[in-house]
Amino acid sequence: MGMTVHELTYYPVKGCAGTSVARARAGAAGLEHDRVFMVVDAVDGSFRSQRTTPAMAAVRPEVREGGRELRLDADGAGELVLEVDPAGKRIPVSLFGTAVGDAVDQGDPAAEWFSEVLGTPSRLVRVREGFDRDGWGETPGKVNFGDAHALLIASLASLDGLNARIEEAGGSPVPMNRFRPNIVLAGCGAPHDEDLMRRIRAGSAEFAHSVRAMRCAVPMVDQATGLRAGPEPVRTLATYRREPLYDNKVSFGLKAAVLREGVLSVGDAVEAERYGNGAPDPGRPAS
Known part of the structure; x- marks a missing residue:
């Protein structure tokens, strides 16, 4: 079985809890209401x-x-x-x-x-009518009040790989909501495979790679209680997900732009063009 959309979530108020849905429309600046x-x-x-x-x-x-x-x-x-x-x-x-x-x-x-x-x-x-804000990265796209990008995409494989490391060190696993993704993918071949996705198609929508998602202190907040519950997962991410090109911040997930507006649903098949198909990985310096 190939990749599928496992979960869709939009966050109506920046920084507040999200709403998981079975179906979502992706507009130019991200999922509807995000x-x-x-x-x-x-x-x-x-x-x-x-x-x-x-x-x-x-x-x-x-x-x-x-x-x-x-x-x-x-x-x-x-x-x-x-x-x-x-x-x-x-x-x-x-x-x-x-x-x-x-x-x-x-x-x-x-x-x-x-x-x-x-x-x-x-x-x-x-957001006011006519709000027009650019993102940044390989494909900048547009964004509402998100930090700087329309979408955050993460995979179950990446979370499983992270939690295996946390548990091996004696810690407790963390849920996916610590990372506040819009789209969660199932069926990825390996942890952090989403890093290498250049174009992603799901339903009638298409997304493009902007940048790997650099993480701050938010993943250390328990999303149910609103209380800090660190140092995980940032402590473990720091052992293997440092990004020298981004001031040694840690990364988890992919920030993406909306390339083609459309509708996608949980369970939809996902097709991805990966780096290595003739395109460079933007996480590496140009040779």
Whole structure:
């Protein structure tokens, strides 16, 4: 049996919990509804992340009515149901210190809810109509409020290989959600085979290699509780997944751009053109 789509997940609010679905539409900037919303500092508009605010992981957003309504829920905070405002007041926002233009503020109730849950003054924003942000890498593509790329793709083989190493060292295995992928692949021939995938076709969609996914502190956050649970898996990744070309950061998974928009489903066959078919591996210096 060849490769298949094992799981599809979109993350409505950047940094918060994801929604797993059986079928998803891939648009130019990623899976539908993925990272369309973002929590920002109420004063300067800089984005909030699990890197510094791990409690975001335990916030469970739910997109309703085709994106016209957003339900927010977190233990101890109760739920809030918002009518999404796609064209209201705009405020300037930034990611990693870089301004990305204006976003649509979603109002005071959402701001108060997130401020209470996260314990710091925050506001919720949505991508504005006509938002156009470039990714980077071999195929840059477009991206909403994701860090820098439309999709994160990882394989079960990579997770199994990592967990075998963690357990061999006496640790406990980690679930795939620590890496917050959009697409999980089953049936890869070897761990990290996705690193070498140049073009990936699933359903009627096609994706292209942007860059290997460099990992930060987020994989050390328990995605169910919003609490740090490190040092794994980063400690073990550091023993065999250092990337000299990327400041010795560790990698897990593939960042990809949407080359052809379309629909894909769990169970779909996946076809991939790999590096080695005449194309260089972008993770290696040019000779």
